Amino acid sequence: MNCIIIDDEKMARSILKTLCNEIKLLTVIGEYSNAIEAIKFLNDNKVDLIFLDIHMPDFNGFDFVETLKYKTKVVLITSDDQLAIKAFKYLNIVDYLLKPLSLDSLEKSIEKIKMLDVDSNTGSKTLEKKKNHVSDYIFVNINHRLIRLTINEINIIKSDKNYILITTDTETHKVNISLKKIQQRLPLKSFFRVHKSYIVNLNKIVDIEDRTIVIQKNVVPIGNKYWMNLKNRLNLI
């Protein structure tokens, strides 16, 4: 996979090049400190992937993405954690990594791109789906990496001091946010606070017995003050 790096900071470019050298699949074929040079190169050369900084003097990474004639895949590399939602409105922005970069975050990103390639090669309209279902996701900051979680795959959210534990069918993510804040970002029709320390996805409840909820193999207590509200919300016959 041929890639180029666009970042006004030499340090950022060098770090990324160092990390790219650790990944066999990647070959860095150019590095640019400004957009104009990069556009000139892209007019004459085909690249598979662009690593792009968002904030650079005199131009913005999003403007650059809009100027691309061919929808080359772009991974944004930035210190700004506030632009993820905007980023994923662009079909060809496939990932969003926060500085300082780690080998682990870059490797995961490349794995994700490989998966997208497999999907598109098998005729799947992954990118179209992504466009149509953007509101079905939330982004959470885990170890300097913004991870996209599919909302309907979330089963349980439990508070854990200053963190929350988000459990899906396959894994648990530890995120530095309060239970109250995450609840504000989830659809009310599916997610319900059943205890001072727990929110559950109502669609995932298997059964309720003795004021406890079973979701997969997990048991969640129902707090006294939440019990009546929960009964009202459920389709009780």
Added chain:
Amino acid sequence: MEKPNLIYINQLARGDNSIKNELINIIKTEFPEEKKYYFESLQQNNFKKIAENVHRLKHKISILGLSNSYKIAKEFEHNLREQSLERKQDFEKILIAITHYIETL
């Protein structure tokens, strides 16, 4: 106050001294330039430019393992975008600490 360190750079270099030295040399060159641009933009009272320069310096702060200082820089950058200089002094203390540290490398 926390001290700058090379933990992140050592992790990146994975024992390769040529990579480590290259990255240290870039910091030694790039940091003073960015610091100079920061103070120039400050003199011009150009909040947009100051914020851009703080944004770039912020990355160096994180590379040198200064996680609390990074938060201060982030706050300062945010304040600058709101046309406020709040946290300027704290931010400049970080620049002094890094300047002294770089002299030892």
